[in-house]
Amino acid sequence: MSLPDHAGAWMEALLGAPVPSEPRSTCADCAMCRPASPATRAFSPSVKCCTFQPSLPNFLVGAALLDERTSERARAALRGRIAEGRGATPLYLERTPDEERDQELGKAEYGQDPTLLCDYYEEGLCGMWAHREAVCSTFWCLSDRRAVGMRFHEATKRLLGRVEEMLAIWNVRALLPTRADALVHLDDRPRRYALGELPGARTGGSIGLPTRRRIWGPWMGREEAFYRACAERVAPLSWADVRTIGGDALTAAIAEVQAARARLDAPLPTVLCAGNVDRITLGAEAGLLTERVPDDPLAVPNAVADALPLFDGRPLAEVLAAVPAIGPWLQRLVDQEVLGVPGEGDVAPRDRPTGTLGPDDVLAVFRSFRGSTIDHRLDVSPEGEVTWALVCGGREVRVEDSEHIRLLQFIERGARGFRAGDTAGLLGGGWPAAKELLQDLVDEGFLQRVAEPCAPQPPR
Ligand code: SF4
Ligand code: SF4
Structure with missing residues (x-):
């Protein structure tokens, strides 16, 4: 069982089987302290x-305090934070706004910086392992099923996070009904102290006394007892109870988990196409990386990596007849999302229009046969220089001048299909300049030629 007891039992009831463990994430001998990819910076063994x-929901704080397996250090840290009002609200014992900011700023130092270390960590171990919250309990650096396994864990994280929100609110409404309006948004989302959503409690490490009095009401000074009472209310809940409490708010997240679980058992499709892949050298083999698993290269024989262009939309049987050695690698290539099925706006290479790009041709952003999302980033240097980047399917386009920024913004809006000639007016050089740039983006695998725009699809 890879999840803490409470979440593991709920997920098992939902899926009809335990969530599999992830033996490649060797926490006792941390796998990320010796990563497979030479491009990945090793984690520090002292922080992993x-x-x-x-940010712990109220019932997990209480459960950790009640459990004798919780380490002395973690218990002291929980108590210290509660006593100091450091992120202690009736909904959560959460990050302070300062910790939230440090975490954002410290993302580049993830796995390195001891100043970002969790308060509940003790000599290489989690001091409250049995009561980890959704983020910690679904984090695995390496999955047996690679990118597809990661998608399942991410879906599980979103569902458990939503369950934690709903149960934390359910506890507050029962135990502290007069303060519920101050703590819960109208759309049933918790007001997060870490995000500055509690009025009057926006800065500093500890919540000020007036705000503490206002949010804790009759439980002021008895916060630990409140958290324990929350744990006692949640401990007997079955998945059916949780489902009833969560109601419609859980429906979409449950469907996402079920779909991600079904994908783990799906048979191989009869047609597979190769998306964008980063190829690195791993000794005598090739390492294949995709964006969902940027630190976990799939090591394959070079002959297998060389054969990927054959996955252009022809039947799988034809590819296997041409390169029989690829057969044993198929499932792992699918798991790594090197191979995927055409659809969701992505057209198999051999079905794309060819010839010289003309103004009436339709272009779309290439999702790499894995439903990659399109993200943009705006960076401003200390000198005030603006860089705009568009990222999708493991490819990034970065521009600096205003007319190219406008062009990328146009492409983002028309990601599912736009007429190539409609970009001509955005560049000083007109259609010749636009054509050259668009053709480069096609050649790099950022754009693809399609017969017609694709209808919007639900998120994957
Ligand atoms: S999950 Fe964390 S502790 Fe476990 S192996 Fe991965 S990085 Fe190391
Ligand atoms: S609570 Fe999470 S971050 Fe903290 S020690 Fe445990 S696993 Fe690590």
Whole structure:
């Protein structure tokens, strides 16, 4: 069982089987302290992946305090934070706004910076392992099922996070009904102290006394007892109870987990296409990386990596007849999301229009046969220089001048399909300049030629 007891039992009831463990994430001998990819910076053994301060829902704080397995250090840290009002609200014992900011700023130092270390970490171990919250309990650096396994864990994280929100609110409404309006948004989302959503409690490490009095009401000074009472209310809940409490708010997240779980058992499709991949050298083999698993290269024989262009939309049987050696690698290539199925706006290479790019041709952003999302980033240097980047499917386009920024913004808006000639007016050089740039983006695998724009799809 890879999840803490409470979450593991709920997920088992939902899925009809335990969530599998992840033996490649060798926490006792941390796998990320000796990563497979030479491009990945090794984690520090003294902090591993715990450079993260979790926000614990009220019932997990109480459960950790009640459990004798909780380490003395973790217990002292929980009590210290509660006594000092450091992120202690009736909903959560959460990150302070300062910790939230440090965490954002310290993302580059993830797995490195001891100043970001979790308060509940003790000599290489989690001091409250049995009561980890959704982020910690679904984090695995390496998955047996690689990118597809990661998608399942991410879906589980979103569901458990939503369950934690709903149960924390359910406890507050029962135990502290007069303060519920101050603590819960109208859309049933918790007001997060870490995000500055509690009025009057926006800065500093500890919540000020007036705000503490206002949010804790009759439980002021008895916060630990409140958290324990929350744990006692949640401990007997079955998944059916949780489902009833969560209601419609859980429906979408449950469907996402079920779909991600079904994908783990899905048979191989009859047609597979190769998306964008970063190829590195791993000794005598090739390492294949995709964006969901940037630190976990799939090591394959070079002959297998060389054969990927054959996955252009022809039947799988034809590819296997041409390169029989690829057969044993198929499932792992699918798991790594090197191979995927055409659809969701992505057209198999051999079905794409060819010839010279003309103004009436339709282009779309290439999702790499894995439903990659399109993200943009705006960076401003200390000198005030603006860089705009568009990222999708393991490819990034970065521009600096205003007319190219406008062009990328146009492409982002028309990601599912736009007429190539409609970009001509955005560049000083007109259609010749636009054509050259668009053709480069096609050649780099950022754009693809399609017959017609794709209808919007639900998120994967
Ligand atoms: S999950 Fe964390 S502790 Fe476990 S092996 Fe991965 S990085 Fe190391
Ligand atoms: S709660 Fe445990 S697993 Fe999560 S960051 Fe802290 S020490 Fe690590």
